[in-house]
Amino acid sequence: MSELKDTGFDDPVTVDVTLSVNGESRPVTVDTRETLLDTLREHLALTGAKKGCDHGQCGACTVLVDGRRVKSCLTLTVTLDDRRITTVEGLAAGDTLHPLQSAFIETDAFQCGYCTPGQLCSAVGMLAEVADGWPSAVTADVAGRPVLDDDEIRERMSGNLCRCGAYVNIVAAIRQVGA
Template sequence: MEELSDIRITRRNLLKMGAASATAVAAPLAGAQNAASGAPSAAARAPVTSKLSLTVNGKLEHLELDTRTTLLDALREHLRLTGTKKGCDHGQCGACTVIVNGRRINSCLTLAVMQHGANVTTIEGLGTRDHLHPMQAAFVKHDGYQCGYCTPGQVCSAVAVLDEIRQGIPSHVSADLTARPQTTAAEVRERMSGNICRCGAYSNIAAAIAEVAGSKT
């Protein structure tokens, strides 16, 4: 018979033994309950899919997707429009910016099913190799890119920014919210602040936008 002095039961060891015992008891019970109810495990459940239609760059697309699919993944993985880039996938870098119903959005932050019936413009829809959009041409002229990874989102956002200003939509730096905003350096910096360039080509991007806007920012 072991001496009581040989049995070392500390508070930590007692908690460990209790947790192990609870796990050993709960696991078979949970399995038996699932089997009795006929409920499949999480790994065995089939994904929920939904049909949707999008007009992408002027072309009507019909898709059936897992309802968890983001618009970004729908564009890249299902429609093979890989110009739109996946950067942070958390809405922090702007690399995935596209234009939806005339407004720019981070496509990684919206589900594809939420955009059913929407009109989507990606970088592929702005211009072609032989007929560049004016903003694309200005980015080339002013070296508004280096590695180029953020460029599609930068260009889409820049096009939408000028449209926002033309529509009179104010920003956080607009001095008078009731007056029509102007294409100033402060306005451009504020409105483009959600698009991050790791290479630091910001001054060249601003110059490209200024040229297209026809102003001296």
């Protein structure tokens, strides 16, 4: 029978942080090793971001931090004190859906819906990157403004997987809003 060894480590180290989530200041005490995904889901009851692979490969956990896309399963909460976090729950303005949310509905850009929150947050961030003139790996003229064609959308959304295969409709929804 194996015996537990005293590793010299005490209880987990916790820290108080104040997160700005969906426009609301949210003080929370977290373990210094805790990911943003776990904080959102377990402490703040925001379950839109999904734990798909927990390795940053599927994109189901994508949220926006200061308007930029991040994989919340790879981001430590302690690094986000006083940063602006937007989850899928914060995209709509009251009862008015974000244009991408409306476009996803209109184009039937989801099937099971598990990846949809991450897809939506990633698409919002991606459209902001295009608007700011950031090139991607497939941008033909890196000195000019990126043209939002299907190849550009597919490349920019390649970090978000859809196991149901709704990619054609996801691309159509993003193209509709980006036009």
